[in-house]
Amino acid sequence: MPIARLKMYRSIANRSLQNVLAYRNSYVINFLAGTINLLAIYFLWKGIYSGRTEVGGYTWDQMKTYLLITYLANSVLSWYSETAISGKILDGSVAVDLLKPIDFQSARFAETLGSSLFEGAQSLILITVFALCITGIAFPGSAHVYVLFIISLLGAVLVKFGIVYLAALVCFWSTGSMGIVWTRIALTNLLSGALVPLVFFPDWLERLALMLPFQSIIHTPTMIFLEQAGTWESLRLIGLQWFWGILLWLAGKAMWSWAVRQVTIHGG
Amino acid sequence: MSLGRMFYLYRRLYVQQLKAILEYNKDFYILMCSAALTQVLGFIFLWVIYDRIPDINGWQFWEVTFMYAMIFLTEGVASLFFEGTWRMSRLVNFGEMDRYLLRPVPVVLQVFCTGIGINGLGNLLIGGVIVWQSLARGHVDWTAGKAAVVVLLLVTAVIIRVAINLAGNSAAFWIRNAGNAFPLMVHNLADLAKYPITLFPQAIRILISTVLPYAFISFFPATYIFGKSEWSGWWMLAPVAAAGMALASYGIFRFGLSRYESTGN
Numbered sequence: 001m002p003i004a005r006l007k008m009y010r011s012i013a014n015r016s017l018q019n020v021l022a023y024r025n026s027y028v029i030n031f032l033a034g035t036i037n038l039l040a041i042y043f044l045w046k047g048i049y050s051g052r053t054e055v056g057g058y059t060w061d062q063m064k065t066y067l068l069i070t071y072l073a074n075s076v077l078s079w080y081s082e083t084a085i086s087g088k089i090l091d092g093s094v095a096v097d098l099l100k101p102i103d104f105q106s107a108r109f110a111e112t113l114g115s116s117l118f119e120g121a122q123s124l125i126l127i128t129v130f131a132l133c134i135t136g137i138a139f140p141g142s143a144h145v146y147v148l149f150i151i152s153l154l155g156a157v158l159v160k161f162g163i164v165y166l167a168a169l170v171c172f173w174s175t176g177s178m179g180i181v182w183t184r185i186a187l188t189n190l191l192s193g194a195l196v197p198l199v200f201f202p203d204w205l206e207r208l209a210l211m212l213p214f215q216s217i218i219h220t221p222t223m224i225f226l227e228q229a230g231t232w233e234s235l236r237l238i239g240l241q242w243f244w245g246i247l248l249w250l251a252g253k254a255m256w257s258w259a260v261r262q263v264t265i266h267g268g
Numbered sequence: 269m270s271l272g273r274m275f276y277l278y279r280r281l282y283v284q285q286l287k288a289i290l291e292y293n294k295d296f297y298i299l300m301c302s303a304a305l306t307q308v309l310g311f312i313f314l315w316v317i318y319d320r321i322p323d324i325n326g327w328q329f330w331e332v333t334f335m336y337a338m339i340f341l342t343e344g345v346a347s348l349f350f351e352g353t354w355r356m357s358r359l360v361n362f363g364e365m366d367r368y369l370l371r372p373v374p375v376v377l378q379v380f381c382t383g384i385g386i387n388g389l390g391n392l393l394i395g396g397v398i399v400w401q402s403l404a405r406g407h408v409d410w411t412a413g414k415a416a417v418v419v420l421l422l423v424t425a426v427i428i429r430v431a432i433n434l435a436g437n438s439a440a441f442w443i444r445n446a447g448n449a450f451p452l453m454v455h456n457l458a459d460l461a462k463y464p465i466t467l468f469p470q471a472i473r474i475l476i477s478t479v480l481p482y483a484f485i486s487f488f489p490a491t492y493i494f495g496k497s498e499w500s501g502w503w504m505l506a507p508v509a510a511a512g513m514a515l516a517s518y519g520i521f522r523f524g525l526s527r528y529e530s531t532g533n
Binding site: 032033036047050052175186200 | 301302317320456457460
């Protein structure tokens with residue numbers, strides 16, 4: 001039975017990948033929009049660093065690396081899952097999903113993984129092009145850092161899915177998703193370190209951010225890639241990612257079973 | 269059609285949309301707050317950076333926040349009063365433009381009133397506050413003439429923004445699919461004008477001061493207001509850019525409309 005289940009989720013993931021490929025035009029444009037943003041931020045930071053060797057403990061080379069890693073971690077699991085889950089709830093097709101003998105949350109996670117493959121590959125290409133054009137990217141020296149980094153990226157996807165899923169379920173109580181999506185993006189960008197490294201924050205905000213799950217998405221992978229965390233510290237951070245990932249997963253489950261009852265009250 | 273009549277029609281059409289929007293008021297608040305939040309975030313970013321360094325390429329904190337907020341302020345006005353441009357791909361793809369063509373009212377006016385982006389209110393409010401704070405704290409030598417020019421630059425900024433939106437969304441006449449993200453890309457290029465254009469390579473500078481004159485919304489007004497001598501006089505091109513962009517986008521829209529052939533059924 002478990003193997004049959006796994007197969008089922010694999011085919012869901014596969015279907016979602018094909019879906020992304022079928023609508024690749026909008027992905028390419030989304031991708032270009034991301035590139036514009038990356039360019040703007042890159043030149044802004046370049047201006048910030050002109051005439052300075054380090055800002056907030058980061059050298060310019062480290063900051064360049066930070067920007068690229070942030071871009072990678074942010075683009076894996078981006079637009080697709082965000083709109084796919086809330087879309088199902090808003091247009092009512094979630095009713096059909098309720099009839100299927102599949103766990104809604106796991107199915108959505110499988111879908112997310114499928115599209116993440118495409119989105120991740122896409123941003124890897126962009127980052128490689130970028131890294132070839134600019135010099136001074138700080139690549140880590142030893143192989144085990146890469147292994148830890150990839151594990152932390154997976155952890156980041158898990159945590160981000162948890163947050164996105166919870167945000168999407170809020171759509172049971174609203175009629176549109178844009179506001180919720182924007183709020184989610186704004187909060188995540190600020191508290192994960194996507195905007196600026198967390199050490200740039202004033203003390204209280206940095207401490208607050210470190211206590212919340214958001215930091216697992218950007219802060220953890222960048223710390224590991226820039227070798228600002230030693231091996232043990234990295235393992236601790238990854239453990240923390242899994243802690244948050246599982247906690248958010250359970251929270252999503254609880255919220256789902258509560259939300260579904262709301263749907264029945266409305267009469268479908 | 270006289271300008272007064274156009275304005276009257278615009279108001280009537282707009283109020284109808286407003287009634288529809290107010291039906292769903294939970295969304296109304298969420299959208300407004302989320303737009304404001306997004307913008308405050310960028311402000312925090314600049315604040316955190318300037319906490320550590322005194323200037324970026326000679327630009328002070330309140331000078332950069334002015335540019336940043338101008339982009340949001342004009343976006344707020346555009347989505348609050350001219351959101352309809354963003355519904356154009358829908359109008360074209362579903363053949364709803366037919367209805368507009370039959371009425372004795374300028375089509376572009378009807379397009380403008382096809383929707384209201386209530387998130388614009390959040391952008392407008394927060395953007396307004398930041399622009400006002402930047403002007404109040406940014407060491408500006410005020411004279412009556414300067415104040416008049418600032419008002420003029422605000423108006424041209426809004427015209428430029430709306431014109432670019434209209435031009436970008438007119439792509440719907442050529443790219444006939446529902447997920448057309450071309451206008452979004454044009455819109456996102458405004459991100460580049462949130463910061464001093466001197467940060468960017470020549471090619472980008474030229475792009476955002478000519479073809480898509482976003483720099484005349486933020487950067488060039490800032491050079492005038494904060495008295496950057498090396499750019500003195502450049503602001504005078506802002507009305508030219510506004511007029512040029514308005515004419516060009518209306519031309520593109522008309523040309524696209526002439527290619528419009530409704531849908532099959």
